Amino acid sequence: MTESVPQPSSTAPRGKRWPYLIPLAALLALGGVFAKRLFDVENGVEISAIPTVLLNTPAPAFDLPPLPGSDQGLKSDELKGQVYLVNFWGSWCPTCVYEHPVLMQIAKDGEVPLYGIDWRDTPEKGLAFLSQRGNPFTRIGQDPHSKAAIGFGVALAPESFIVDKKGIIRYKQPGPITAAAWRDDILPKIKALQAEP
Amino acid sequence: MKRLILALALLCALPANFLFCAVPAWAVEPDEMLRDPALEARAREVSKGLRCVICQNETIDESHAEIAHDMRILVRERVTAGDSNQQILDYMHSRYGDYVLLQPRFTTATFILWLAPLVILMLGGLAVASRLKRGGHEVAPLTPEEEAALASFNDSGDKAP
Numbered sequence: 001m002t003e004s005v006p007q008p009s010s011t012a013p014r015g016k017r018w019p020y021l022i023p024l025a026a027l028l029a030l031g032g033v034f035a036k037r038l039f040d041v042e043n044g045v046e047i048s049a050i051p052t053v054l055l056n057t058p059a060p061a062f063d064l065p066p067l068p069g070s071d072q073g074l075k076s077d078e079l080k081g082q083v084y085l086v087n088f089w090g091s092w093c094p095t096c097v098y099e100h101p102v103l104m105q106i107a108k109d110g111e112v113p114l115y116g117i118d119w120r121d122t123p124e125k126g127l128a129f130l131s132q133r134g135n136p137f138t139r140i141g142q143d144p145h146s147k148a149a150i151g152f153g154v155a156l157a158p159e160s161f162i163v164d165k166k167g168i169i170r171y172k173q174p175g176p177i178t179a180a181a182w183r184d185d186i187l188p189k190i191k192a193l194q195a196e197p
Numbered sequence: 198m199k200r201l202i203l204a205l206a207l208l209c210a211l212p213a214n215f216l217f218c219a220v221p222a223w224a225v226e227p228d229e230m231l232r233d234p235a236l237e238a239r240a241r242e243v244s245k246g247l248r249c250v251i252c253q254n255e256t257i258d259e260s261h262a263e264i265a266h267d268m269r270i271l272v273r274e275r276v277t278a279g280d281s282n283q284q285i286l287d288y289m290h291s292r293y294g295d296y297v298l299l300q301p302r303f304t305t306a307t308f309i310l311w312l313a314p315l316v317i318l319m320l321g322g323l324a325v326a327s328r329l330k331r332g333g334h335e336v337a338p339l340t341p342e343e344e345a346a347l348a349s350f351n352d353s354g355d356k357a358p
Contacts, residue, residue: 053294060292120263146267153292155250155264 052153052172059086059163060151064141067130068123074115074141079163083193084113085186086161087137087177088149090121091129093157099176100133106182107136112190116140119149119157162186164193224261224269231273240273243282247272247289248299256299 059076066073087103089096106114116137118126123142130137143149152161152169162171171189173181225244231237241258247268249260257265257272268289275285289297301307339347 053291145270146264149264150268150271150292153294155293
């Protein structure tokens, strides 16, 4: 710019400048949200899980037929008065294979009755799964049409719930029970609930 | 305009172009359907408000997932049993929470979602109103020196290539 070019003479008062910072602030805030999510993923926080609305509400009623070879199915009325762990599984579910050794260990420890709900499976495949890998379940019910699964708000297998003596859902494990989750979270919770009147 | 609409309609009519037009898609199998058309219509309506719990953004009416199939069956059982649409939605909501409803409810967790468009619209309106009140941007007329400078630019003989 040379001297000969006159500056615009209209020195109209400029408005406040801070509103121009709003988009920047919004961008930074958004970046913060994304960063938090990223760190959540790194720290192993389950972000795809649907938070259960069923915590501290009564377990749904169910009455499920047994697998062939057993005469005891799974009926919610018959399970009251004790703390129990209920596990949704299926022979079609790879993560259930991964979880299975932990369930076997839980059965061996014998601290809590472990009820299995064979979800969206055929009895043959369910039985084959158990005969191949061992049967950790105290009792099993078949849920081929997701009646109990929808009642428990289950979206994916495996999922497990702790139900207390009054039939109230007190804990949900989305995904497989790992040895660490059993030792650090689930077993202590069960012990505490068993101590309740 | 009429021609444009006609052209679009023809485009949609071509089966090969179905991807570009909103063709209603659903996953309801004939064996799932209720005999009573009125009940079936209600089941469809309820299903369209329920989100498949494993497929992020599909209704159970559209989803081929097995759990969506079972949820459709449950909806039909409830419709047949005489539940109102609202009762069925309430039941699903009590099991799966807000996630399952494609139209989220107005709660303490969702009020920002509902009110944000309104708030943004109001802020925009206020900004426009305050600007109009100030009378807009008035530009002072050119001074004689500026006029002269402008004229010199025009006469300088620079031609665009």
